Amino acid sequence: xxxxxxxxxxxxxxxxxxxxxxxxxxxxxxxxxxxxxxxxxxxxxxxxxxxxxxxxxxxxxxxxxxxxxxxxxxxxxxxxxxxxxxxxxxxxxxxxxxxxxxxxxxxxxxxxxxxxxxxxxxxxxxxxxxxxxxxxxxxxxxxxxxxxxxxxxxxxxxxxxxxxxxxxxxxxxxxxxxxxxxxxxxxxxxxxxxxxxxxxxxxxxxxxxxxxxxxxxxxxxxxxxxxxxxxxxxxxxxxxxxxxxxxxxxxxxxxxxxxxxxxxxxxxxxxxxxxxxxxxxxxxxxxxxxxxxxxxxxxxxxxxxxxxxxxxxxxxxxxxxxxxxxxxxxxxxxxxxxxxxxxxxxxxxxxxxxxxxxxxx
Amino acid sequence: xxxxxxxxxxxxxxxxxxxxxxxxxxxxxxxxxxxxxxxxxxxxxxxxxxxxxxxxxxxxxxxxxxxxxxxxxxxxxxxxxxxxxxxxxxxxxxxxxxxxxxxxxxxxxxxxxxxxxxxxxxxxxxxxxxxxxxxxxxxxxxxxxxxxxxxxxxxxxxxxxxxxxxxxxxxxxxxxxxxxxxxxxxxxxxxxxxxxxxxxxxxxxxxxxxxxxxxxxxxxxxxxxxxxxxxxxxxxxxxxxxxxxxxxxxxxxxxxxxxxxxxxxxxxxxxxxxxxxxxxxxxxxxxxxxxxxxxxxxxxxxxxxxxxxxxxxxxxxxxxxxxxxxxxxxxxxxxxxxxxxxxxxxxx
Numbered sequence: 001x002x003x004x005x006x007x008x009x010x011x012x013x014x015x016x017x018x019x020x021x022x023x024x025x026x027x028x029x030x031x032x033x034x035x036x037x038x039x040x041x042x043x044x045x046x047x048x049x050x051x052x053x054x055x056x057x058x059x060x061x062x063x064x065x066x067x068x069x070x071x072x073x074x075x076x077x078x079x080x081x082x083x084x085x086x087x088x089x090x091x092x093x094x095x096x097x098x099x100x101x102x103x104x105x106x107x108x109x110x111x112x113x114x115x116x117x118x119x120x121x122x123x124x125x126x127x128x129x130x131x132x133x134x135x136x137x138x139x140x141x142x143x144x145x146x147x148x149x150x151x152x153x154x155x156x157x158x159x160x161x162x163x164x165x166x167x168x169x170x171x172x173x174x175x176x177x178x179x180x181x182x183x184x185x186x187x188x189x190x191x192x193x194x195x196x197x198x199x200x201x202x203x204x205x206x207x208x209x210x211x212x213x214x215x216x217x218x219x220x221x222x223x224x225x226x227x228x229x230x231x232x233x234x235x236x237x238x239x240x241x242x243x244x245x246x247x248x249x250x251x252x253x254x255x256x257x258x259x260x261x262x263x264x265x266x267x268x269x270x271x272x273x274x275x276x277x278x279x280x281x282x283x284x285x286x287x288x289x290x291x292x293x294x295x296x297x298x299x300x301x302x303x304x305x306x307x308x309x310x311x312x313x314x315x316x317x318x319x320x321x322x323x324x325x326x327x328x329x330x331x332x333x334x335x336x337x338x339x340x341x342x343x344x345x346x347x348x349x350x351x352x353x354x355x356x357x358x359x360x361x
Numbered sequence: 362x363x364x365x366x367x368x369x370x371x372x373x374x375x376x377x378x379x380x381x382x383x384x385x386x387x388x389x390x391x392x393x394x395x396x397x398x399x400x401x402x403x404x405x406x407x408x409x410x411x412x413x414x415x416x417x418x419x420x421x422x423x424x425x426x427x428x429x430x431x432x433x434x435x436x437x438x439x440x441x442x443x444x445x446x447x448x449x450x451x452x453x454x455x456x457x458x459x460x461x462x463x464x465x466x467x468x469x470x471x472x473x474x475x476x477x478x479x480x481x482x483x484x485x486x487x488x489x490x491x492x493x494x495x496x497x498x499x500x501x502x503x504x505x506x507x508x509x510x511x512x513x514x515x516x517x518x519x520x521x522x523x524x525x526x527x528x529x530x531x532x533x534x535x536x537x538x539x540x541x542x543x544x545x546x547x548x549x550x551x552x553x554x555x556x557x558x559x560x561x562x563x564x565x566x567x568x569x570x571x572x573x574x575x576x577x578x579x580x581x582x583x584x585x586x587x588x589x590x591x592x593x594x595x596x597x598x599x600x601x602x603x604x605x606x607x608x609x610x611x612x613x614x615x616x617x618x619x620x621x622x623x624x625x626x627x628x629x630x631x632x633x634x635x636x637x638x639x640x641x642x643x644x645x646x647x648x649x650x651x652x653x654x655x656x657x658x659x660x661x662x663x664x665x666x667x668x669x670x671x672x673x674x675x676x677x678x679x680x681x682x683x684x685x686x687x688x689x690x691x692x693x694x695x696x697x698x699x700x701x702x703x704x705x706x707x708x709x
Contacts, residue, residue: 095621263484266437267550268471268501281488357488357534 051350058342065338066118066331070111072326083126083325114331123335124328128321133332136317141336143213144223144302144313148340150233151240151289151298159244160280160287166245167252167283168275178245186242190301193307196236201231212308228311235305240294244287251286255279285352294346296341375474385452386557386590387436392449392459394431394440394614395663403660405431405444406616413558418584418591420622422637423524423611426658429594432611433560435459436592437476438466447663453558471502472554479563481544485535492531495519495553502554518549522579541572548579552587559583562594577604579637598641602626610634613661613669621696632698633670668699668706676701 081097082089093103098104102113119125123133202210206226208231211213255261256279264278265271304316310316316331321329381655394406400482406428413419421429431444440446451459453474458466465677470476478484486494495515499506508513516585518525522545535543544564551559561580565573581604583590595601601608608617608625610633618631639652657672668674671681691697 254534259478259480259483260486262439262441263476263478263547264486264497265439266470266476266478267498268467268469268554270467270501273497273501278486278489282486284488356490358536 012139013259045048047324047350047354048146050353051329051346054346054349058346061342062335062338063115066115068115068333068336071107072245073229074107076322076325078325080127080325080327081217094261116287118335121334124205126326126329128324128329130325133328136329137314137336140314140317142314143311144299144306144315145340147229147232147236147302147306147311147313148295148298151236151302152295154233154237155240155294156291159248160283162245162279162322163248163252163283163287167249168256170253170256175249178249182242182245182249185238186243188238189237190239190287190304191308192304195233196310197231197235213312220334228309232302232305232309232311235308236301239301240297244291247290248283249289251283252279253283258282275360285356287354288348288352292345292352295344295348299337299341372532372597376571381444383583383666384415386415386417387458388450388452389432389436390450390452392435392451393447394428394433394435394444394449395447397443397445402663404434404663404665407661408612409449409614409616411609411616411619413590413592415491415557415590416584416588417607418580418593418605418609420605421592421594421611422596422598422608424596424658427611427668428658429616430562431614433476433562433592433594436464436558436560437470437474438463440469446666471498471556472561473556474558475549475551475554475556477544478553478563481540481547481564481567482535484540484547485543487535487562488533491519491533491538491647492530492537495531495546495550498553503540513592514553518552519546521552522546522549526607527679539572539672540568543577544568544572545579548576548583552583555587556589559589561591561592563596564593565597565600566595571602573671580604598638610637616671617686617699618695618697618699619707620692622693624692630691630702631670632674632696632701636675 019025050275052161078095079098080103080286081094081101085094087096095121102110105113114208121134126136127131132152158231162178166175169175201207209228210231213225213228215228218224256275261274261279264274301319302311305311306313307317307319314336318330318333318337320326321333365495389412389555390410391405396403396480397406409428409432410417421433423429431440432649434440435449436451436458436467442493446459448638449459450457458469458474464664485491489497490540492512495518497512499511499514515531516527524542526531526547530538530542532545535546559580564580565576568576577600580591580593581590586656591604593601593605596671607620607624608622609616610625610629610631611634618625618634625634626638629638633654636654638654640654642651654673657673661669666685667682667684668677668684671677674681678700684700686698686700686702688696688698689702691699691702
């Protein structure tokens with residue numbers, strides 16, 4: 001309660017006047033177009049503006065990522081032409097191939113040529129496979145997106161659930177259990193966790209297959225794929241799940257101290273409705289925002305689980321391309337990953353904004 | 362019953378129509394609340410006893426930290442953390458609502474005992490439309506209503522609080538409404554049940570003066586037309602004077618003076634009440650200085666002795682610091698906790 005002293009006696013002594021009509025109207029302009037609807041609407045100019053801004057902002061991000069990777073690949077030890085031709089090839093042949101691949105030109109020229117080709121839709125050909133990079137990526141990205149979607153689903157579903165249970169009952173037993181669980185999840189490197197899961201649930205308990213996307217001997221359609229998906233998805237999800245749960249729980253604890261929670265209790269709402277109806281709604285913008293940021297980490301972790309579980313995705317392809325010095329595939333894969341990252345963040349930003357009714361222009 | 366809320370006009374300045382029955386809606390006795398902080402245990406409310414009659418408006422007055430909000434929230438079973446109910450009884454409907462199971466207390470909240478807060482906008486969920494929040498409240502307070510009946514009732518409640526376009530208000534978010542409109546929405550939600558007791562915790566503090574009067578007018582009409590009892594928590598003596606029938610003056614978690622509003626505000630006995638009244642600026646007299654009470658209320662440990670106000674009291678003597686005065690009759694219908702009520706025939 002504010003500490004200001006009692007107010008002037010004259011004012012409130014005779015509250016006789018009926019409520020003035022003027023105050024019945026909402027503040028000027030606030031409702032002039034009718035109440036604002038939350039949710040995505042194509043006609044919302046603010047939202048379109050945000051999307052346009054973010055798409056424009058994505059261009060330098062993608063350029064920067066591709067350039068940094070391009071330069072970094074020059075630093076990888078070993079000569080591409082030598083690698084392709086093998087160590088028994090003559091120096092002249094290697095030089096000839098270098099010339100043919102354009103490897104003797106300055107880096108900026110090489111990058112400019114690559115960029116020009118990319119803008120016209122040509123990502124080059126895979127050195128190792130001899131097919132266009134676009135074919136390689138389109139071939140593999142489906143499996144990666146499936147793995148990412150499954151991991152993201154685990155992160156979204158369990159992240160919000162655990163955060164609500166823990167933050168809604170701060171310092172309770174279940175809160176402590178959740179905090180301990182997230183600490184455990186955050187401490188698991190995905191390559192190590194993948195190997196442990198593979199050993200325990202794949203080799204020992206034989207509950208899940210240990211490798212690939214289909215049962216080679218007896219492929220069984222979607223159920224088979226989902227069965228193969230379980231362990232890699234968990235491996236990919238855990239560290240992001242820990243972060244989403246922790247951040248959302250923190251916001252939840254904060255929301256639970258707000259006056260509208262006390263007011264909701266005073267209105268006779270059950271504790272369950274207070275937590276899961278009144279409080280959870282207000283953590284959604286935070287939750288969606290932090291989940292969007294996790295998309296990049298999920299893709300990064302997916303590379304590890306694709307390698308551990310031999311999941312035929314873009315991460316495994318990228319790993320193999322790096323080993324084989326297949327630079328066009330590395331470049332294309334990284335660009336595809338960056339594009340997924342940018343689009344994922346854009347979607348989460350738009351969603352987070354749409355979920356906050358007080359959003360500004 | 363809320364259809365009778367249609368009339369206009371509130372009590373005139375004189376306040377002639379105080380038809381208050383003596384049948385108490387709630388009887389509080391020995392309410393004691395401790396706050397257990399890292400720096401020790403403090404007594405926020407100590408041995409507070411009072412009754413609120415049916416249809417009565419009781420003002421609970423005191424400065425910040427006097428324990429008035431904690432006392433009010435205790436009646437809702439919502440003592441804020443780290444507070445803990447140490448002792449006390451509150452008879453409501455023949456049951457001690459401080460001792461009943463949480464589930465039963467939850468059933469009383471909203472339906473029989475309602476609450477409006479000092480921060481009307483913050484008391485509304487920022488993410489839901491007013492109509493949805495009313496619907497959630499009605500779901501809890503009037504479970505017998507069906508979906509369409511609930512939406513009709515929600516619009517009715519908004520109309521009763523003077524909104525001429527209830528549908529438009531129902532479709533708005535709290536941030537699109539003014540503070541006064543938010544408080545009217547909060548009162549509408551408080552009426553979602555059929556409360557016998559309304560706890561109004563500084564209902565006008567956050568509002569500007571014109572809107573304050575409007576809210577007071579609604580509270581007064583509400584009492585007259587539904588017979589609801591109101592516990593009006595406030596530091597604003599002018600507000601209490603204009604609305605309440607009786608006043609409880611709280612200091613340091615203890616009742617210092619209790620009696621009819623006319624008696625106490627015309628002729629306060631307790632030095633604290635006197636000082637509180639003296640610090641209300643008088644617009645008819647020009648002065649360079651505003652009167653105030655020196656110092657701040659200090660946190661009190663549970664085993665404190667002496668008068669809680671002794672440290673700031675101009676009249677304090679040694680006895681005040683060592684011996685706790687009892688609440689004693691000091692007039693027709695006034696009781697005061699001060700050693701000086703003995704002398705001069707009960708007049709300090």
